[in-house]
């Protein structure tokens with residue numbers, strides 16, 4: 048039996064250099080394309096600082112952006128990046144819960160634990176905080192957010208017109224959290240979101256500590272290993288840790304980033320690969336593109352299928368930043384091939400992001 | 407001719423404590439976008455300047471058993487910025503004013519978020535700057551009790567300067583994005599804030615292009631001396647809470663009188679008092695509507711709302727009997743010292759009368775009337791130095807907002823007091839505020855150096 052392949056689309060580069068309202072239009076167009084192709088989710092990267100040293104791209108703030116996009120899309124999942132170092136748990140819980148309500152259960156959170164150098168300077172934070180401290184903060188933060196989501200039981204509001212009873216106090220839960228980094232009393236001032244406590248959480252997991260964190264808390268792990276072997280090693284390392292937390296292997300999805308270069312012939316694909324290296328963005332880190340998969344649609348589908356079959360991935364986050372014809376080609380040529388092979392569905396078969404992901 | 411500015415304050419299901427029991431109010435609407443989409447379109451159909459979302463980041467007053475929160479609808483809601491971003495997608499003209507706290511947020515985050523809203527709405531974002539007075543909020547953000555008003559306002563003053571400074575990160579034309587030359591930005595047009603103050607350390611620049619309005623209009627509210635001073639210094643619009651003409655005039659005069667101190671003109675700050683109107687085609691119809699809502703207030707709810715509004719707990723007394731002589735507080739958290747409590751108490755003969763008066767819009771202009779009588783009142787406030795417009799606080803939403811749009815707005819338009827078409831694409835433009843050019847704030851920026 049085929050294992051279903053999950054697909055996310057990175058929105059990096061969606062703006063194509065535009066700013067402001069034009070940028071928003073470009074993002075919306077890309078998102079609608081992702082939705083028409085049945086992507087499980089779109090991932091919105093973020094950094095709360097301007098990288099003015101290199102190719103600065105003026106952006107939009109993802110939580111506000113997603114709130115708007117929730118109102119103009121119907122199916123595609125919307126995953127916002129937010130750092131536990133820069134946000135406050137009560138505020139973030141409100142925003143994510145609200146986006147989940149506005150989208151009918153399509154919100155997700157790409158959890159970052161650190162602040163970049165630029166970010167520390169915009170928030171008056173110390174630089175070079177030890178990873179262990181950031182990790183501890185993130186754990187506490189996440190546990191607060193998840194408990195805030197279920198401050199109110201789903202049936203906490205009887206709204207009985209005849210008796211005049213609106214709310215059932217027995218179904219309200221205060222947090223009364225007091226930890227090393229945060230004190231939060233609760234309850235959240237937002238009703239329980241459609242996905243409840245379990246709004247999907249994505250993280251990066253390259254170090255052993257981050258893998259422990261992911262195995263305990265995350266629903267999706269997204270990194271950018273450059274080769275299938277590297278992906279397999281990470282896959283094994285993360286999945287092996289799940290049992291320590293009583294979680295079955297399928298409760299966490301490994302979704303590495305891949306950059307597809309689609310062409311009519313293998314020769315043309317190899318030319319594109321060369322051109323891609325020539326266009327490399329000086330701000331990009333070495334693994335910004337993940338594995339580059341170049342070839343005809345059938346060849347690309349073979350490779351992706353191979354990764355799934357050999358436990359290198361449960362799905363992919365497709366990266367197309369700066370590719371000529373990037374998303375359009377992938378959607379027009381590769382997605383139908385994946386559908387033909389029954390690796391991905393051709394319509395949305397569940398109601399929530401969790402549902403699409405089979406979690 | 408000078409015209410009124412009007413906001414529609416969409417407080418979920420309405421300002422009346424029993425709003426959710428009105429047969430035409432969607433009782434679960436506070437979490438449903440369909441409700442807010444409807445309201446947003448209604449605001450635009452009525453040519454309102456703006457939609458206003460008040461906020462506190464907490465469910466307040468759950469601890470006191472005397473306050474019957476289980477009978478009330480203002481409990482859970484949407485995070486206001488998320489909701490306004492969604493509403494931006496279904497509207498074209500109306501302003502979108504979001505309440506956000508200077509005490510519990512970071513200026514870099516908020517500047518990004520509101521600038522994003524400004525772009526997505528093509529120039530319609532506004533910020534209602536509050537300092538969060540309540541203990542319930544404090545306890546969601548790591549504090550046992552709120553900071554003092556002095557401390558909150560000192561932080562707010564620094565915050566709003568940082569916010570406005572970040573809005574000036576890029577001169578016009580700074581973000582080139584020239585694909586051919588590969589040049590993304592013109593560094594000579596970039597400004598690093600390099601702010602280091604008592605509360606914030608923010609380098610900048612903002613990582614988002616300047617919004618269409620350049621400077622997002624800043625709203626605020628409050629009657630304390632601190633709040634008034636901050637408004638005169640840094641706000642474009644003040645949401646007022648005065649129940650009668652005399653108090654409204656006094657507040658208006660105080661606010662406008664402080665502007666000169668900051669080198670600002672009389673028209674640089676607009677004052678919009680709240681108005682809670684029960685409108686009927688005839689006086690009888692208005693009365694009937696009003697009475698019907700008042701009858702929906704259960705006694706336990708009524709007793710609790712008195713406590714919320716600063717009155718003593720009268721639980722255990724006959725609600726239709728005389729008001730017991732319990733000590734009256736002279737101060738209320740949300741408004742500061744107020745003689746209004748005692749005055750109202752003296753005017754009422756029973757407990758029920760007292761809570762019905764409070765629920766009829768006691769802190770604001772509460773009116774029951776016809777389009778003509780309501781327009782008369784608004785015109786009087788508008789032309790005699792009490793208001794530049796109003797923030798409309800419908801008792802039941804959307805029904806009473808609909809009646810305001812259908813009945814009162816045409817009357818105001820007939821008198822030439824309110825627009826018949828939007829004259830501008832931006833909130834700044836609708837409000838008639840001076841256009842905000844880049845690099846207009848040398849004075850404030852110099853202040854950054856002295857914390």
Ligand SMILES: Cc1cc2nc3c(=O)[nH]c(=O)nc-3n(C[C@H](O)[C@H](O)[C@H](O)COP(=O)(O)O)c2cc1C
Nearest residue numbers: 460461536538539555627628629630645646647740
């Ligand atoms: C009409 C009116 C509306 C207000 N709206 C809000 C609001 O939405 N959120 C909030 O936190 N405070 C709100 N406030 C409270 C004020 O911002 C202020 O905190 C209060 O007047 C107490 O003064 P102080 O801050 O000096 O203690 C409002 C006050 C008034 C009079």
